[in-house]
Amino acid sequence: MSEVRRRRFVVTRFDPDRDAEPRTQSYDVPCQPDWKVLDALNYIKDELDPSLSHRWSCRMAVCGSCGMNVDGKPTLTCKQALDSYGDEVEVEPLSNFPVIRDLVVELEGFLEKLQQVKPWILRAKELAVEAGPAKQKPEELEVFRNFSYCINCMLCYAACPVVANEPAFLGPAAIALGHRYNVDSRDEGARERNQVFRGEGNVFACSYANECSEVCPKHVDPAAAINQAKFNAVIDWMAGLVLPRGGR
Amino acid sequence: MARVADPHAMAPAKAGPTRTAPPRMPPEFPLQGRYRAYTLFDATGAVYLLLGLLALRLVWALGSGDAAWRSAMESLGNPLYLLFHALAFASVLFVGVRFFRLFPKAQPPKIGPLRPPPQPVIHALLYAAWLAVSALMIAILAGGIFG
Numbered sequence: 001m002s003e004v005r006r007r008r009f010v011v012t013r014f015d016p017d018r019d020a021e022p023r024t025q026s027y028d029v030p031c032q033p034d035w036k037v038l039d040a041l042n043y044i045k046d047e048l049d050p051s052l053s054h055r056w057s058c059r060m061a062v063c064g065s066c067g068m069n070v071d072g073k074p075t076l077t078c079k080q081a082l083d084s085y086g087d088e089v090e091v092e093p094l095s096n097f098p099v100i101r102d103l104v105v106e107l108e109g110f111l112e113k114l115q116q117v118k119p120w121i122l123r124a125k126e127l128a129v130e131a132g133p134a135k136q137k138p139e140e141l142e143v144f145r146n147f148s149y150c151i152n153c154m155l156c157y158a159a160c161p162v163v164a165n166e167p168a169f170l171g172p173a174a175i176a177l178g179h180r181y182n183v184d185s186r187d188e189g190a191r192e193r194n195q196v197f198r199g200e201g202n203v204f205a206c207s208y209a210n211e212c213s214e215v216c217p218k219h220v221d222p223a224a225a226i227n228q229a230k231f232n233a234v235i236d237w238m239a240g241l242v243l244p245r246g247g248r
Numbered sequence: 249m250a251r252v253a254d255p256h257a258m259a260p261a262k263a264g265p266t267r268t269a270p271p272r273m274p275p276e277f278p279l280q281g282r283y284r285a286y287t288l289f290d291a292t293g294a295v296y297l298l299l300g301l302l303a304l305r306l307v308w309a310l311g312s313g314d315a316a317w318r319s320a321m322e323s324l325g326n327p328l329y330l331l332f333h334a335l336a337f338a339s340v341l342f343v344g345v346r347f348f349r350l351f352p353k354a355q356p357p358k359i360g361p362l363r364p365p366p367q368p369v370i371h372a373l374l375y376a377a378w379l380a381v382s383a384l385m386i387a388i389l390a391g392g393i394f395g
Contacts, residue, residue, distance in 0.1 A: 012249075016267040022249065072275040095250060095275065097258045098268035106268055108260035143357040157258060161283065164273045167256035183357060208350060209286040211274075227354030235359075 004030045007085070009040060011052065012092040014099050022099060024090075025049075037077035038066050041091065041103075053102040061217055064153030067094055068103050074155035076217040094158035110154060113170050116196050117178030122189025140185040147180035147225050149218040156212035156222050162205050170201040172212035172222035179229040194236040203229045250275040289346055292339040299336055348374045 009029055014022040027044045038056055045052045056066040061079040068077050069092040071085060082089070097105035127134055156172035157163050163171050170178075178197065182190040197203045206226045213223040250272040257271045278287040309320035323329065351374060352367040364370065387393050 014269045016269075019269075022269050024249075069275065072281070074274075092249075092272075092275070095273060096253055096271050098271050100264075100266055100268055106258070106260065106264065108264065109258040112260055159274055161274065161277050161286070164253035164257055164271070164277070167254050167259065171258075207286075207290065208354075209283070210350060211282065211286070214282060221353065223350070224353040227350075228356045231354070231356045235356075 004032060006087075007031050007040070007082070008088045009044065010088060010090045011041075011044070011103070012099075013052070013102050014093075016101060022093075031082050033083065035082045037068075037070050037075065037080045037082055037085075037089070037091070040082060040089070041077065053104050055104055062151060064151035067153040067155050067158065068092065069094060069158065074158035074215045076153055076155065079217055094154055096158050096160065096163045097154070105154070107154065110152070110157065110171070110174070113174040113201065114152075114177065116201070117170065117174050117193055118189060118196075119174075119177040119181060121181060121184065121187045122192060123186075124188050134186045136185055143185075144180045144183045147176050147183075147220055147222075150176055150180075150220045150222075151218055153217060155215045155217065156220075159209075159211035159215045161209055161211070162207060166205050168201040169205045170196075170203070172226060175203055175206075175229055176220055176222040176225035179225040179232070182229065182232060190232070191236060194233045197229055197233040198237060203233060206230070250277075285346065289343060292343050295336050295339045298332070344378060348378075 007029055009027045010024050011027065012022050013019070013025045027048050029040045029043055029048075031040055038059065041052070041054050042056070045054070054066070054068070056078060057063040058065070059078045061076055064076070066077045068075060069090075070077065070080060071090050072092075074094060077091075091103065093099045093103045093105050097107070097109075100106050150173055152173055154173070156176075160172055162169050175197070178193045181187045182193050203226055206223075208223060208227060210223045212226075213221045216222060253271040253273045255270050259268075259271075274283070277283045306320055309316045348371060352364075352370040355364040355370065357363065365373075384393075
């Protein structure tokens with residue numbers, strides 16, 4: 001049976017009422033061999049320092065709440081085993097987001113961007129209920145299935161160098177989710193979303209660092225979605241120029 | 249602690265009631281860990297800018313007469329120029345390999361009724377096209393075509 005291993009956790013702390021800027025605080029944690037990073041943070045909260053603030057919920061990599069930078073890399077802490085880390089583990093809030101407190105970041109900016117891309121099925125005319133379910137072939141599902149696995153954990157935003165410098169950029173998850181509906185055979189809102197993709201937070205700001213895809217815990221591959229969205233946005237723009245009535 | 253990012257990065261349009269700490273850049277950006285290749289990729293732009301300036305200089309020399317052209321050609325034998333061209337060649341190889349690695353997944357799932365071929369086929373086609381164009385350029389420069 002494996003032994004308990006003591007690790008030092010260097011955790012970023014920030015109290016908006018007291019701290020001028022974030023600082024770090026260290027905790028020695030006896031880690032069980034089967035622990036994830038989140039287990040250690042919960043141990044700190046429960047046993048060492050109840051003032052520590054961090055987000056978590058499902059503990060099974062579905063809710064996307066517990067994203068943090070662990071040893072500099074955006075990580076879903078409920079999924080990442082501790083055995084891949086050394087004796088000292090650095091835990092910080094996600095990069096590129098304002099920090100509300102300790103490891104908790106402000107997500108309102110993301111929700112505003114997400115709403116811009118209308119991540120739901122848009123139809124010119126709603127199908128009547130009597131018409132039954134909108135059917136889809138397996139190959140039509142395959143086109144967007146990967147992109148629909150996004151859990152909004154924000155790791156992709158924390159890894160993106162463009163998000164850090166271009167505040168208007170829609171960012172990986174929002175574009176991936178918009179593109180997911182653009183290529184859904186049941187959707188008719190691609191033109192509307194493509195206008196958003198070409199607008200202020202446009203998809204062309206992406207310089208294809210590919211880091212969003214590298215850190216994605218659900219293998220959504222947002223970098224692929226963004227670059228496919230670029231192509232479709234250009235085709236849509238050209239169709240608007242050359243086809244009668246803008247190709248409508 | 250990492251450098252501060254743009255203060256408006258991922259900030260809501262209207263600030264919330266709580267004071268927040270400013271967003272910070274990814275800790276390893278731009279020169280450490282997995283960002284190194286990306287930064288190098290972007291930095292090769294400087295090499296291409298210098299190559300463009302060199303091409304302009306050669307065109308200028310060509311228009312300035314035989315002596316100026318010969319002098320420009322001789323100056324290209326300078327070790328510094330040779331080193332620069334070696335760097336430019338390495339840059340092209342690096343950019344080509346990275347671009348080809350990322351290119352297939354950026355293809356749209358469908359263009360009209362057509363679907364792109366599988367990724368390994370796209371990779372093979374890209375490298376085949378690269379080799380073919382390189383061979384063509386070598387043949388032209390060696391005088392095999394238009395010689």
